[in-house]
Structure formats: C-alpha cells, structure tokens
Amino acid sequence: MSQMSIAQALRQAIREEMLRDERVYCIGEDIGVPGGFGGAFTVTLGLSDEFGRERILDTPISEIGLAGVAIGSACAGMRPIADVQYGDFLFCMMDQLANQAAKMRYMSGGTIKVPMVMRAPVGSTSRGAQHAQSLEAFFTHIPGLKVVAPATAYDAKGLLKAAVRDDNPVIVFEHKLLYGSKGPRSERGALSPIGEVPDDDYIVPIGKGIIRRKGKDVTIVGKLLTLYRALGAADELAKEGIEAEVIDPRTLVPLDKDLILESVRKTGRLVIVEEDNLTGGWAGDIAAIVAEEAFYWLDTPIKRLSAPDAPAPFAPVLEQLYVPSVANVVQAVKSLF
Amino acid sequence: MPKQVLVPPLGTTVDTITLVEWLKQPGEAVTHGEPLFVIETDKANLDVEAPATGILTQVSAQPGDELTALTVIALIAEEGEAPKTPAPATASAPAAEPAEVQAPVAKPEPAAAVSSSAPICRERVFISPRARRLAEAHNVPIAGLVATGPEGAIIERDVRAWLEAHPASMPAAPAQTAVSARYTLQAEFDPAELLDWQDALRTSKRQPSILQVVLLTALRMLAAEPLNAPDGSELGLAMAELSDTGLRYRPLPLASALNMARLQKVLETEPQEAFSQGIALLDAGALGLDVLTPSDASVPMISIGRVRRGRPAWLSVSADPSALSALQAASWLARLVNLLDDPQQVLAI
Numbered sequence: 001m002s003q004m005s006i007a008q009a010l011r012q013a014i015r016e017e018m019l020r021d022e023r024v025y026c027i028g029e030d031i032g033v034p035g036g037f038g039g040a041f042t043v044t045l046g047l048s049d050e051f052g053r054e055r056i057l058d059t060p061i062s063e064i065g066l067a068g069v070a071i072g073s074a075c076a077g078m079r080p081i082a083d084v085q086y087g088d089f090l091f092c093m094m095d096q097l098a099n100q101a102a103k104m105r106y107m108s109g110g111t112i113k114v115p116m117v118m119r120a121p122v123g124s125t126s127r128g129a130q131h132a133q134s135l136e137a138f139f140t141h142i143p144g145l146k147v148v149a150p151a152t153a154y155d156a157k158g159l160l161k162a163a164v165r166d167d168n169p170v171i172v173f174e175h176k177l178l179y180g181s182k183g184p185r186s187e188r189g190a191l192s193p194i195g196e197v198p199d200d201d202y203i204v205p206i207g208k209g210i211i212r213r214k215g216k217d218v219t220i221v222g223k224l225l226t227l228y229r230a231l232g233a234a235d236e237l238a239k240e241g242i243e244a245e246v247i248d249p250r251t252l253v254p255l256d257k258d259l260i261l262e263s264v265r266k267t268g269r270l271v272i273v274e275e276d277n278l279t280g281g282w283a284g285d286i287a288a289i290v291a292e293e294a295f296y297w298l299d300t301p302i303k304r305l306s307a308p309d310a311p312a313p314f315a316p317v318l319e320q321l322y323v324p325s326v327a328n329v330v331q332a333v334k335s336l337f
Numbered sequence: 338m339p340k341q342v343l344v345p346p347l348g349t350t351v352d353t354i355t356l357v358e359w360l361k362q363p364g365e366a367v368t369h370g371e372p373l374f375v376i377e378t379d380k381a382n383l384d385v386e387a388p389a390t391g392i393l394t395q396v397s398a399q400p401g402d403e404l405t406a407l408t409v410i411a412l413i414a415e416e417g418e419a420p421k422t423p424a425p426a427t428a429s430a431p432a433a434e435p436a437e438v439q440a441p442v443a444k445p446e447p448a449a450a451v452s453s454s455a456p457i458c459r460e461r462v463f464i465s466p467r468a469r470r471l472a473e474a475h476n477v478p479i480a481g482l483v484a485t486g487p488e489g490a491i492i493e494r495d496v497r498a499w500l501e502a503h504p505a506s507m508p509a510a511p512a513q514t515a516v517s518a519r520y521t522l523q524a525e526f527d528p529a530e531l532l533d534w535q536d537a538l539r540t541s542k543r544q545p546s547i548l549q550v551v552l553l554t555a556l557r558m559l560a561a562e563p564l565n566a567p568d569g570s571e572l573g574l575a576m577a578e579l580s581d582t583g584l585r586y587r588p589l590p591l592a593s594a595l596n597m598a599r600l601q602k603v604l605e606t607e608p609q610e611a612f613s614q615g616i617a618l619l620d621a622g623a624l625g626l627d628v629l630t631p632s633d634a635s636v637p638m639i640s641i642g643r644v645r646r647g648r649p650a651w652l653s654v655s656a657d658p659s660a661l662s663a664l665q666a667a668s669w670l671a672r673l674v675n676l677l678d679d680p681q682q683v684l685a686i
Contacts, residue, residue, distance in 0.1 A: 268467045268493055299467040299493045336487055
C-alpha cells in the first residue's frame with residue numbers, strides 16, 4: 001500500500017499492465033520524448049526508459065492519426081492506451097471514435113473487437129476555451145463506448161486496469177486539477193488528492209459507483225472535480241444539520257443507476273453537480289432517469305448545477321464563476337429545504 | 338364580493354331537492370330577504386329567500402334539476418361587480434374586470450376577495466410525489482396539511498408533522514404473521530318497519546331498493562358513530578360485489594347528510610379492484626342467501642341477508658381482529674340491528 005497522486009496511480013497501472021501483457025502499449029504526443037514531461041500531465045513520465053520508445057510511442061501532432069493507429073492496432077489484436085493531451089482534441093478524432101471504434105464490434109457481428117483505451121484530461125484550468133472543456137456528456141451519448149471518470153488514486157489505477165482488460169473502447173476522463181502533477185506541469189488551484197493505492201494487482205469494476213459519504217437528507221451526485229465540490233458542500237451542510245449523501249458514479253457508461261435510485265428513494269432529494277455545459281448535459285440525463293424511475297420518492301424538484309452554456313473563460317476570476325463551487329452546491333441544496 | 342346562493346339543508350329525511358323555478362332572472366337586481374327561487378321536496382314546495390342584495394349572476398341550476406343541500410347554484414354580486422351577461426360558471430376573470438373599472442372603490446378585503454372565487458375556481462394544491470404517497474398510505478387529508486416545502490409545496494415532512502399531531506393515524510406496526518383468527522358475528526332484525534320506511538323514501542324518480550335503505554342507515558350511523566381500526570384510523574364503507582375475478586368495491590361517501598339520490602349515484606359508478614381501508618358490505622340477499630362471509634376477504638365484511646316482510650332478516654360481520662376488534666364490531670352490529678328494527682331512530686342521528 002502506497003500513498004500516491006492520481007498521476008502516479010495511473011502510471012503504476014500502465015506499468016503493471018505493460019508488464020503483464022506485451023500487447024499493451026502507449027501512444028500519444030510527447031509521452032516518451034527524452035527530457036520531456038511524460039505527456040502533458042506526467043502520467044507516462046519515465047516509462048519510455050523502462051519499456052523503450054516502441055512501446056511508449058510518440059506521434060506527430062495529429063490526433064486523427066494517432067487515433068487511427070490506436071483503433072487499427074486494437075482491431076488487429078494490440079491493446080493500446082492512447083493519450084490525448086487535452087480532452088478537447090478528442091473532437092479532432094471524432095470520426096475515428098464515433099463512427100469507427102464505437103461501431104466496429106457491432107457492425108462486424110462481434111468478430112472485430114476494439115480493446116482500446118483513450119485517456120483524456122478534462123476540466124477548466126485557466127488555459128482558455130479550447131483546453132478546458134468537460135466532454136463526458138458527448139461520449140456517454142455514443143453507443144459502443146464505455147466511459148469512466150476516476151476521481152481518486154485508488155479508482156484511477158483500478159479503473160484504468162479494468163479499461164485495458166476490457167474488449168471495448170473505453171474513454172478514461174481524468175481531471176487536470178486532480179492529477180497531482182509535479183514540477184512545471186503542476187496546475188494552479190489543483191486539488192491533487194493523494195490516496196492509498198494497493199501495490200498489488202486489482203481492478204475497480206467498470207459500471208460500479210460508490211457512496212463517498214453517507215447521509216439521509218439529500219443525494220448529491222458529482223464526478224471528477226465536482227465530486228470534491230459536493231463533498232465540501234456536504235461538510236458545510238452538516239454544520240447546519242443537513243446530512244448529504246454524496247455519490248461518485250465513477251463509471252458513466254454503463255451507469256450504476258441503481259446506486260443513485262436507491263439513494264434518492266431514501267433521501268427524496270437530488271442535486272447533480274457537473275462541470276459540463278448545462279444543455280444536453282450529463283446532469284440532465286441523471287435527472288431524467290430519476291424522474292422516470294424514482295418519481296414517487298422525490299420530495300422536491302431535482303437540481304442541476306452545471307457550467308453555463310458558454311465557452312470556458314480564460315480569465316481566472318470568470319473561471320471561478322464558471323465551474324460550480326462548494327457555495328453553489330450548498331445554496332442549491334438549501335433551496336430544497 | 339359576491340354572495341353565494343346555496344341550496345338550503347332541509348333535515349336528514351329529505352333526500353331529493355328539485356329546483357322548481359327561479360323567481361329572478363340572471364342580471365336582475367334582488368333584495369335581501371325576497372323570494373329568489375322555489376324548491377320541491379317530498380313534502381312541500383318552498384320559497385327560498387335571497388341571502389343578500391345585489392345582482393343575480395352565475396346561475397348554474399335550471400328548473401327540474403335535482404340538487405344536493407349546500408351546493409352553490411348562483412352568486413349575488415354587488416352593484417357594478419356583476420358581469421353584464423351571465424358568465425360561464427368557471428369564469429372568475431369577468432368579476433375582476435369591472436373591479437378594475439371601479440378602482441376608486443376597490444374593497445379593502447383582499448382575503449375575502451380570494452375566498453369569493455373559491456366555489457368556482459379551486460386553488461391548486463402542490464404536493465410532492467413523495468408526500469402524496471405517504472399521505473395516501475395513511476389516509477391523511479391533503480387539504481388539512483400545512484405546506485413548508487420549497488415554492489410553497491407540501492413535502493414529506495408536512496405529512497409527517499400531521500401524522501405526529503394525529504397519533505391515531507400513525508401507521509400500525511408491520512402486521513405480525515400470526516394465525517388468522519377471523520370471527521363472524523350474526524344478528525337478526527325485523528324488517529317490517531324498514532319496509533314501511535322504504536315506501537316513505539319513495540323519490541320522484543327512483544324508489545330505493547331495500548339494500549339501499551339498509552346502506553343509508555348504516556352510513557348515517559357510521560358517520561355518527563365511526564368504527565376505528567385498532568390503529569385508530571377511521572374505517573369507511575364500500576359496497577362489495579362478487580365478480581369472476583373476485584370481489585370488487587365501490588367506496589361509499591361517509592356523511593351524515595348523505596341522501597338517497599347521492600347514494601344511488603355512487604352505486605352506479607364503476608367498481609374498483611382494490612379497497613384496503615374500511616368495511617365492505619355484501620348483498621347476500623341478492624344471491625338468495627342470508628349470510629355470506631368470504632373467509633379470504635382482506636377487509637372486514639358485513640353481509641346483508643334476504644329482507645322479506647314477516648321474516649327475520651340477517652346481518653353478519655366477519656373480520657380479522659387486526660382490522661376491527663370483535664368487541665367494537667359486536668356493539669356496533671347490535672346498535673345497527675336495533676336501528677333497523679326501528680328506523681325512525683335514524684332521524685335522531
């Protein structure tokens with residue numbers, strides 16, 4: 001058991017999987033260059049020294065190209081872990097991901113599998129609108145992709161290992177403020193949660209959420225950074241006698257909806273916190289599921305807290321207003337009492 | 338504010354009130370105390386006086402209509418308040434328009450102004466699905482709840498507050514899986530007087546069946562002397578009927594002022610599959626039987642046997658003690674049989 005950051009936990013997971021299975025390799029931009037950072041957020045730092053630059057494979061700056069190599073090699077039997085420097089660049093690969101990777105297994109009647117992992121950093125971190133988006137909702141909408149979003153070091157290692165071993169394309173969304181990246185790649189305002197990570201081999205099953213805090217008065221669902229905003233709000237609310245139950249879905253597709261429904265049946269109130277834009281977002285989908293399947297247990301309207309329908313601002317002051325804060329969550333919960 | 342014109346209550350023996358004629362027309366001025374309309378009961382015609390001075394408006398009953406006591410059949414508006422033409426019964430806006438025209442004499446009675454629209458446009462109650470579920474599970478009257486939730490809605494805690502204030506309505510502990518000890522009580526009565534009373538209850542249109550007479554008696558008695566489940570909740574009555582799929586039920590209104598016409602209307606409604614809270618009445622006589630107590634019934638059952646002149650008629654109660662205590666059922670049944678022996682007593686209830 002070691003204390004480590006999410007970046008370290010991911011690195012350990014990649015290393016263990018590459019040692020376990022020689023078909024596993026990493027592909028991305030600047031992930032293994034000598035003297036480099038080990039990708040944009042240090043996740044692959046040092047791995048090229050151990051595994052060589054053929055298994056920590058750097059590509060030219062062409063996302064559509066690296067996605068094509070990753071998907072094609074996966075179809076051919078390799079198990080690539082592709083690194084997208086910023087999740088925003090997933091849009092460059094959209095045809096490869098949405099039309100090819102996601103549908104290949106279905107259209108081939110199961111004869112072609114695409115065991116590919118795509119790791120994509122998300123979140124607003126003073127880098128401007130094209131390096132700040134939270135793209136989870138986009139990819140939960142594409143049948144054929146699995147989507148995970150680990151928010152702790154334990155889950156980062158366990159879910160990445162589960163993703164590598166899954167025979168379907170899995171998008172792993174990682175939050176820039178949660179990596180705990182060091183040195184020149186550290187992020188201003190980062191939370192960098194450090195957590196206990198077992199040294200031995202384990203996986204966190206895809207499709208299983210977790211209750212991060214028990215409570216009986218209101219259910220708050222948050223993921224990635226907003227999970228911590230929800231937990232912070234729960235601390236504040238506890239001082240006022242409101243016991244919030246905080247749920248981390250961990251996997252977005254397939255969603256552990258029973259965990260959420262069961263909690264709402266207990267509390268009767270639901271607040272969903274996300275960093276995605278509001279319209280057509282993930283929070284709306286959770287709200288719809290609960291409204292459909294737990295309507296008669298609801299005691300108050302469902303609240304969604306999301307980023308506004310606007311590009312992420314570059315100015316740090318505006319960015320503070322853009323992403324739902326602990327105070328926003330507290331206020332939303334209190335409006336239900 | 339407009340004054341409501343009500344059908345007068347005429348004592349418990351009058352079952353049907355028929356509107357004979359209006360003595361004033363909509364839009365006409367009326368004076369407090371002058372005859373406004375004529376009603377017919379099974380005893381006599383009666384002039385009903387105007388309850389206020391003003392303009393007759395919103396007339397919703399026509400000559401020949403059968404009316405229920407205390408129904409609003411018109412409004413008397415103050416001068417300048419009435420719409421020029423008789424408005425449809427649901428319109429509350431026309432009353433507001435002239436009030437705006439008369440802004441200088443706006444009445445300083447905001448609360449009264451709200452209540453004036455009550456009989457026409459009932460205010461919508463917002464209650465959360467969770468609270469409604471709880472209220473329905475415990476027969477909590479939603480109208481009696483105080484809303485404290487967001488946006489003025491009734492939420493779960495409001496129902497719980499009501500239940501705490503009314504401990505008799507608290508949910509019973511989960512039923513023990515004890516051996517069922519369903520009991521059956523029987524008593525006979527002499528139907529002679531009842532059959533005479535049935536004749537006396539002859540309405541202008543429909544003669545009640547003897548079963549309906551028994552029902553009316555039982556309902557009136559139940560309103561005066563409620564039967565309670567062991568957890569304290571009040572038990573209502575439903576008319577049960579045997580169908581191919583089992584028993585079906587028509588819940589009956591519980592009101593001391595219930596009249597035969599209203600009871601007959603209820604008995605024409607479509608029966609429901611389920612009835613969980615109360616006592617079901619079964620017409621054994623219709624099947625040519627004197628006692629019928631289905632042992633698999635989930636609710637207390639009262640069966641009414643054949644009612645024939647010159648023969649004793651049978652009433653029986655069968656219930657599980659967890660739903661209705663035998664002691665309570667026995668004293669109630671004895672009282673009902675006593676009433677049916679001498680139905681004139683019903684007048685005293």
